[in-house]
Amino acid sequence: MDKSQEPKRGIAFVHDFLVSYGGAERVLESLIKLDPKAPIFVLLADERIVRERFPERDIRTSFLQKMPRFVRKRYRWLLPFFAVAAESMDFRDFDTVISSSGAWSKGIVTRLRTTHIAYLHSPMRYLWDANERYFDIVRAGIGRRFFGRLLLSYLRVWDREAAERPDMLVSNSEYTRARVSKYYRRESAVILPPVALAGRFPGVPGSDSREDFFLIVARLTESKGVDAAMDAFDKLGLPLRIVGEGRERARLERHAGKSVRFEGAVDDATLASLYVRARAVIVPSEEDFGLAAAEAISFGTPVISLDQGGSLEVIKERKTGEFFRAATPEVIAAAVRMFIDRGNDAYHIDLEATRERFSEERFLSEWRKVLAGAGSDTERV
Numbered sequence: 001m002d003k004s005q006e007p008k009r010g011i012a013f014v015h016d017f018l019v020s021y022g023g024a025e026r027v028l029e030s031l032i033k034l035d036p037k038a039p040i041f042v043l044l045a046d047e048r049i050v051r052e053r054f055p056e057r058d059i060r061t062s063f064l065q066k067m068p069r070f071v072r073k074r075y076r077w078l079l080p081f082f083a084v085a086a087e088s089m090d091f092r093d094f095d096t097v098i099s100s101s102g103a104w105s106k107g108i109v110t111r112l113r114t115t116h117i118a119y120l121h122s123p124m125r126y127l128w129d130a131n132e133r134y135f136d137i138v139r140a141g142i143g144r145r146f147f148g149r150l151l152l153s154y155l156r157v158w159d160r161e162a163a164e165r166p167d168m169l170v171s172n173s174e175y176t177r178a179r180v181s182k183y184y185r186r187e188s189a190v191i192l193p194p195v196a197l198a199g200r201f202p203g204v205p206g207s208d209s210r211e212d213f214f215l216i217v218a219r220l221t222e223s224k225g226v227d228a229a230m231d232a233f234d235k236l237g238l239p240l241r242i243v244g245e246g247r248e249r250a251r252l253e254r255h256a257g258k259s260v261r262f263e264g265a266v267d268d269a270t271l272a273s274l275y276v277r278a279r280a281v282i283v284p285s286e287e288d289f290g291l292a293a294a295e296a297i298s299f300g301t302p303v304i305s306l307d308q309g310g311s312l313e314v315i316k317e318r319k320t321g322e323f324f325r326a327a328t329p330e331v332i333a334a335a336v337r338m339f340i341d342r343g344n345d346a347y348h349i350d351l352e353a354t355r356e357r358f359s360e361e362r363f364l365s366e367w368r369k370v371l372a373g374a375g376s377d378t379e380r381v
Helices: 023-034 047-053 069-073 075-088 131-137 142-162 174-184 196-200 226-236 249-255 268-277 291-298 329-342 351-357 360-373
Strands: 011-018 040-045 059-061 096-101 115-120 168-171 214-217 240-243 260-264 281-283 303-306 321-324
Touching: 011 023, 011 047, 023 047, 023 096, 023 196, 023 291, 023 360, 040 047, 040 075, 069 075, 075 142, 168 174, 196 268, 196 291, 214 226, 214 268, 214 291, 226 240, 226 249, 226 260, 226 329, 240 268, 249 260, 281 291, 291 303, 291 351, 303 329, 321 329
Parallel strands: 011 040, 011 096, 040 059, 096 115, 115 168, 214 240, 214 281, 240 260, 281 303, 303 321
Antiparallel strands: none
């Protein structure tokens, strides 16, 4: 029996983890609207995230969820088991699987007649282009570096092989597509993520809405460059607010000067309010797409960003923001001074065009076209 004669069993979604909430999870919230009844498979889930963000969804976890709670709270200890956990999940009841992944979910194993479309947010940086820098960031000693290199070498082999398994690859930016081509030797289509937040809170800020503070929205991890931005604002004596949670928060709070204020995790209404009131949003790290930058611009707020990665596709220099060339406190501070000298009125953001480009309707429409063309005879990209 060919695939066209088989009964349809519907769609399943796959995501790496639901243990924190950030840009990837915000994109997932839009992606699963393709089928409101489809289950979501994840390696690990936090009950609070599921309850607050995915309360009506069927969430299915891997065997890692059976680990003791204190281990799940430190889930990075389970790194050697992530690949096996992804491969162990059962998709025999589905004819189409969409994985949304920055790491492990693309490596799931599906039946011959199941179509797997992988939405890639990034090839894993600590395996590929930033592998040695990763050891510097986590301040690894000689012993950890030795055994870490052995583990990462094995994982690179797995990751390259895993990228061959999906029937189709879709990247979240041209920058990610170039990295996918380099490291996985496969071509991919591009579907830009949605910026659904602005559609839910469409109020346009007036000139009297701006306040003095600058804003960072990011997971608080080693790679996000938040500490360099904090040092820059301490030098400038300007207020900086930071939205986000992560394992680096405690260290960053100890390091912070009087000009820095941590907001933690905030609800969507509060985040929208911060975007429209901020003088500008700071993006101090290389992003594969740059969701925070796109969200800021969609609210009419300029962005000051490192001139690398997906931010180059989101920000138009001197129109919707400014770039700086290195993520050091001195260079960031110089870019902020230049921005202040120009003034917010110098930036002209076309809200209608920006919101249309990053709309959820556009995102879902492009995905429906992909699904309509997916099948056993679909050309692998």
